[in-house]
């Protein structure tokens with residue numbers, strides 16, 4: 494970086510800064526952070542639609558974004574050795590070289606600490622505790638231990654993935670609401686096929702990095718069968734919001750349509766010899782539609 498700025502003058506400084514920003518963004522996994530934030534926001538809207546909670550909502554969102562970004566960056570540092578062996582993660586490894594492990598670690602810790610300080614000072618202790626639980630289960634239980642030692646590590650990764658709705662609810666109400674628990678359960682189940690579709694697609698990568706994902710340890714057919722089972726379960730789970738009276742029949746219709754569409758796409762993709770990207774992309778689209786439907790239903794209903 495320094496060489497380029499000395500050799501090419503001021504304009505190259507801008508270029509190197511751009512590289513740093515892009516690299517930081519890659520390490521921070523913005524797609525996952527956005528989805529996590531949307532799931533927390535959905536729970537906030539469902540827990541309390543009163544205007545006076547706007548400030549707590551804002552603090553809650555800030556805490557989730559900071560903690561999830563910090564956790565993602567820390568994960569990128571902790572996993573650099575295995576990431577280096579995966580074709581899918583070439584750009585992330587390059588990003589870590591550009592930023593540097595020490596700087597990335599300092600930024601990650603600063604982001605997580607800021608989230609905890611803001612939560613403890615301006616929100617409440619339940620939110621702070623849940624944020625600590627999310628960061629600890631992601632970085633210690635999943636990243637540093639179970640991801641590399643068991644194919645069921647995905648269930649450990651699904652814990653921090655499912656916690657943001659609880660964090661959102663805790664931030665605006667001070668407690669964990671029933672709809673936030675239902676949403677956390679929906680996301681927990683959703684994550685399994687979401688990850689297995691990706692693992693099926695990048696099987697050679699995971700084998701090369703010796704990460705024991707389900708299709709590597711128990712075969713492709715069992716993975717496909719369990720993924721399909723989870724996708725089938727998603728529609729009844731998503732309907733619990735309607736059955737328990739939290740959401741309208743219009744929401745229930747949307748949940749049935751999007752659940753059926755997801756299932757059809759998965760079946761088409763799964764019965765191919767080699768799973769392609771459709772089921773994985775459909776998983777992201779499915780969750781996005783369900784979350785937006787829940788939010789719209791709360792505002793309209």
Ligand code: HEM
Nearest residue numbers: 523524525528529532647650651654655680684688691777
């Ligand atoms: C067990 C838990 C989970 C695992 C193992 C997992 C794994 C992954 C992986 C490996 C990717 C690919 C990232 C990349 O290509 O850089 C991904 C992408 C994604 N995941 Fe997950 N995920 C999990 C949970 C979640 C949760 C809880 C959410 C949201 C609430 C989520 C939302 C997304 C989104 C939106 C993307 C696309 C990101 C992008 O393309 O930038 N994931 N996930």
Ligand SMILES: CC(C)=CCC/C(C)=C/CC/C(C)=C/COP(=O)(O)OP(=O)(O)O
Nearest residue numbers: 557560561564565568627628631650653654
């Ligand atoms: C509020 C807070 C601290 C939330 C943390 C939640 C969080 C970032 C959850 C991510 C879930 C997850 C296991 C993602 C990717 O897996 P991976 O790391 O195995 O993906 P990779 O193969 O791309 O590294």
